[in-house]
Amino acid sequence: MTVRVTGAQKSYRARRGEPVHALDDVTVEARAGELLTVVGPSGSGKSTLLRAIAGLETLDAGSVMVGDVDVTALAPGRRGVAMVFQDAALYPHLSVAGNIGLGERARGRGRSQTRERVAEVAESLGIGELLDRLPSQLSGGERQRVALARAVIRAPKVCLLDEPLSSLDADLRLRMRGEVRDLQRRTGATMVHVTHDQAEAMAIGDRLAVMQAGRVVQVDTPERVFAEPATSFVARFVGPLPMNLLTGDGPTRGVRPERVRLRDNAAGDVDQVEPGLSGLAGVVESVESAGEDAVVRVRHAGGVLLARVTGTSRPSVGDQLRAVWDAGDEHRFDRDTGERL
Numbered sequence: 001m002t003v004r005v006t007g008a009q010k011s012y013r014a015r016r017g018e019p020v021h022a023l024d025d026v027t028v029e030a031r032a033g034e035l036l037t038v039v040g041p042s043g044s045g046k047s048t049l050l051r052a053i054a055g056l057e058t059l060d061a062g063s064v065m066v067g068d069v070d071v072t073a074l075a076p077g078r079r080g081v082a083m084v085f086q087d088a089a090l091y092p093h094l095s096v097a098g099n100i101g102l103g104e105r106a107r108g109r110g111r112s113q114t115r116e117r118v119a120e121v122a123e124s125l126g127i128g129e130l131l132d133r134l135p136s137q138l139s140g141g142e143r144q145r146v147a148l149a150r151a152v153i154r155a156p157k158v159c160l161l162d163e164p165l166s167s168l169d170a171d172l173r174l175r176m177r178g179e180v181r182d183l184q185r186r187t188g189a190t191m192v193h194v195t196h197d198q199a200e201a202m203a204i205g206d207r208l209a210v211m212q213a214g215r216v217v218q219v220d221t222p223e224r225v226f227a228e229p230a231t232s233f234v235a236r237f238v239g240p241l242p243m244n245l246l247t248g249d250g251p252t253r254g255v256r257p258e259r260v261r262l263r264d265n266a267a268g269d270v271d272q273v274e275p276g277l278s279g280l281a282g283v284v285e286s287v288e289s290a291g292e293d294a295v296v297r298v299r300h301a302g303g304v305l306l307a308r309v310t311g312t313s314r315p316s317v318g319d320q321l322r323a324v325w326d327a328g329d330e331h332r333f334d335r336d337t338g339e340r341l
């Protein structure tokens with residue numbers, strides 16, 4: 001089932017000061033059966049977008065379509081979408097089975113049928129052994145799985161996930177990422193997953209919708225968002241390290257730290273041009289170990305440049321060197337608007 005948001009506007013009135021445009025003309029589509037990850041910094045409007053799809057926020061303008069149905073004016077319960085929240089709000093006095101099956105009973109499914117279905121869903125999420133426990137007797141990851149089970153028991157065509165993994169520790173988050181991905185593949189549901197963590201978004205999204213200040217600035221596959229960021233903001237937000245941006249008279253030039261190579265420049269030469277290469281001279285300000293790699297900060301005339309270097313030969317703080325990269329690896333952005341050129 002496709003989810004399509006068109007021209008969505010939403011402002012919150014602050015008690016004092018200017019209203020906040022949480023959504024500023026947002027148009028975005030999650031295709032049937034895909035996992036669309038909405039990613040952006042804190043306050044960019046991700047939760048508002050998700051809540052608007054769920055029907056928990058009313059839009060000032062614009063529409064939400066689920067499949068062929070315009071659900072803009074429908075109550076949350078009538079939209080045919082399930083939602084999982086960040087804090088996995090479970091009923092504390094109900095067992096795991098009770099929490100997962102609550103909606104089923106409410107929708108009139110029989111007791112034994114519900115029990116069977118609950119067991120099936122719980123099994124598929126690896127919590128089959130925990131059905132008699134209370135939420136207080138679960139770990140954070142287990143609670144998240146219960147929340148997921150509760151959402152998918154209805155076999156929803158559309159499932160909305162609001163930072164479901166953000167409260168988990170790094171290790172568990174990694175495992176749960178895989179499980180969310182598997183769950184989506186198995187159920188074939190359309191999923192819209194919100195996160196502020198670009199690494200998580202890159203890892204599980206079929207496509208990413210990158211938000212900035214209430215706008216969707218790019219929608220594309222993780223590979224393409226990384227390789228061809230639509231704006232300088234996306235270039236810095238998406239990727240293991242922010243893209244280096246060099247500003248000057250002309251367009252802003254960008255180069256990924258992974259593409260920068262460092263060369264000795266003990267003489268401190270400034271202008272040494274080789275065909276096909278761009279580069280600058282600088283001094284090593286810091287060297288930070290990152291497993292097999294190191295991230296080197298190079299101070300140059302125009303600011304600081306990051307370089308990710310592999311291998312054992314690492315520069316030392318204070319070294320004079322030359323940072324170079326293939327001219328073809330350079331990105332260009334409009335100096336004023338930040339748009340990719």
Ligand SMILES: Nc1ncnc2c1ncn2[C@@H]1O[C@H](COP(=O)(O)OP(=O)(O)OP(=O)(O)O)[C@@H](O)[C@H]1O
Binds near residue numbers: 047048196
């Ligand atoms: N109920 C509200 N009243 C007033 N302002 C709000 C309300 N909800 C959200 N906002 C504002 O709207 C903007 C978008 O908020 P939203 O929660 O959608 O962002 P987000 O991208 O999900 O952020 P986060 O990653 O921090 O959850 C923010 O500036 C926020 O302060």
